[in-house]
Amino acid sequence: MIIRAAAHYTLRPGSGEEAVVPGMELLPKPMARRMIAPVRRTMACALAALAEAGIERPDAICYGTGLGCLADTREFLLEIERNAGSLLAPTSFMRSTHNTVAGLIALALKAQGPNLTFSQGFTSFHAALLAALMHLERRPGDRVLVGASDEHLPLLDHLFDALHGAAHVPAGARPAEGAAFFVLGGADGPVKGRVVDVRMGPADRVPVRDDAPVWTGALVPAAANGASYVHRTGLHHSAPAVAMALALADAGPGVQLMDREGEQHGLIHVAR
Amino acid sequence: MNHPPVAITGIGAISALGTGTAAQLEALRAGRSGIGHLTHLQLPFPELWFGEVKATNTDLAALAGVDPDRSRTVLLGLVAAQEALRDAGIGADTVVDLLSASTVGGMDRSEAFATGWMTGGVDGIDRAPGHAVGDHALQLARHLGLRGLVTTLSTACSSSANALMLGAWLIRSGRAEVVLAGGTDALCRFTTAGFRALSAMDGTPCRPFSADRGGMNLGEGAAYLVLERADRAAARGRTPLAYLAGAANTNDAHHQTATSPDGEGPYQAMRAALEDAGRAPEAVDLINAHGTGTDNNDGTEQVAMERLFATVPPFVSTKSATGHTLAAAGALEAVFSVLAIRHGVVPANLRFTAPIEGSRSAPNTAPREARVATVLSTSFGFGGNDSALVLTATP
Secondary structure (H helix, E strand, O other): OEEEEEEEEEEOOOOOOOOOOOOHHHOOHHHHHHOOHHHHHHHHHHHHHHHHHOOOOOOEEEEEOOOOOHHHHHHHHHHHHHOOOOOOOOHHHHOOOOOHHHHHHHHHHOOOOOEEEEOEOEOHHHHHHHHHHHHHHHOOOOEEEEEEEEOOOHHHHHHHHHHOOOOOOOOOOOEOEEEEEEEEEOOOOOOOEEEEEEEEEOHHHOOOOOOOOEEEOOOOOOOOOEEEOHHHHOEOOOHHHHHHHHHHHOOOOOEEEEEEEOOEEEEEEEEO | OOOOOEEEEEEEEEEOOEEOHHHHHHHHHHOOOOOEOOOOOOOOOOOOOEEOOOOOHHHHHHHHOOOOOOOHHHHHHHHHHHHHHHHHOOOOOOOOEEEEEOOOOOHHHHOOOHHHHHOOOOOOHHHOOOOOOOHHHHHHHHHHOOOOOEEEEOOHHHHHHHHHHHHHHHHHOOOOOEEEEEEEEOOOHHHHHHHHHOOOEOOOOOOOOOOOOOOEOEEOEEEEEEEEEHHHHHHOOOOOOEEEEEEEEEEOOOOOOOOOOOOHHHHHHHHHHHHHHOOOHHHOOEEEOOOOOOHHHHHHHHHHHHHHOOOOOOEEOOHHHHOEOHHHHHHHHHHHHHHHHHHOEEOOOOOOOOOOOOOOOOOOOOOEEOOOOEEEEEEEEHHHEEEEEEEEOOO
């Protein structure tokens, strides 16, 4: 499946690095004011991908997130604790559902086609990409916005330190924020690369090919013909999407991105 | 229709109406309500009305054959999913893909501790990994011995309708032969406080599609359906219970939590699902409506139905009996649709008082027997998310 455009960013809290978020200038100001910062950055990234593809409105939106709208979920939990027994402010609750971002993109663009949100840890983006491929098989002329994003809260650093058992996380990798969006399909437009294959399932159902290097995510040991990408994407559940954007930017015939969540493996084979 | 038909060969459900599909059918036939005050869950809302599953976590764990030390979302899901696989005669020799749906996931177990973690506390921190909404699906797959793809749809109140749609896509595209699709959500403090903050809760048992409706009652439950390529079901000698003939998802793109006055998103979802099924609106015998009981939903949903149908077929909100089970609702109501088709029963929209002003249709108010060959089942959610399923007696 043809990839028309790609945009991504990573924000590593406490690293001193400046996050380069594409598309911030594309955000309508009234909308931007109403959004919390990570959602604003995610929206900008989605708009950047659409602008690169030269389209105003995708025919479908397929989105993945590992932990959803963390900041708003946190805010509503605090609101319950602060004001138990009295009337609570509903805003953070309304924005706490996992499909908030995909819904906001639809709202901003008047995109009335299918709008799907998947959440399965480090394989959330894989499901979104698979759904996009299936949509395009049904409607080959459509253009689908597919992407993933995850927020960062200091809470994640605390949980990471308290529970850290992920043996393959490269030394020094810390919880981070990040997003990547792509435009797939369509009869014409720029060509950024293509998705060769997406596989999900237990390891025996996700075969790795010998003819392309393997980049691995946080819970997968580095392969002989590849490397871990976590130091480039940051440690968050949307890292596989960011890794796909990085793979598209790299020279070479193709990259296999291998990730895992529990017993579930996810493989994305992407080529320029 | 140029794709292989998707057969439904097994169903499983648990809700305020009882445990198992036989209990659901008995309650639908009798027009019985499962709405009441909480009797089994310890939540600080004694005055509110709920569709609570009448079982403790220990009861549910015993039913599911697992240790109770896990989210109620998982326990409910296991009970329903085990029934669906048993009903379909699917054993461990079959590779089954799981498309599950949830909105709260492990929130019922993490919400009491999460604010402590925010300030560096570690009490209950072993519950954190189970908090993520997708974790319930991995637990289901593990305990059910599934060996296929596992993923979680989380599109608020349309989640499990979308899981069923994706299941149909997986089978039609040839990527899967057997899919277990559905959803599960437990009652918890977070969602109850949230819908109460939105003033979306009726202070009495809910009255969907009534002029004087006062909001929803929150419910809980789980439902799963086994989807299978029809020729595969035939080859192993199974007669399908029904078919998932069509499905569609659209976005209203109007407001984060409210539907547009003309019901455009719901209208397009219903229209596209019928088109996907190759059925004309006139073929629909029953609409299992989303019908939450809120002012906005029921009003706009009825506008959408009246736009699509010259004569609106019998329609009901079974949420008047189960409460709104959030991510489980689409699958639970798909199970009700299958029961309607199999057993020729049109369920009741309970407590209906008077038609919504300006409407030219009204829900079916008492359970009755009728031939039901085609059901349209709708689920709408936050984020403008609108889904519709078409369930049929024949492919």
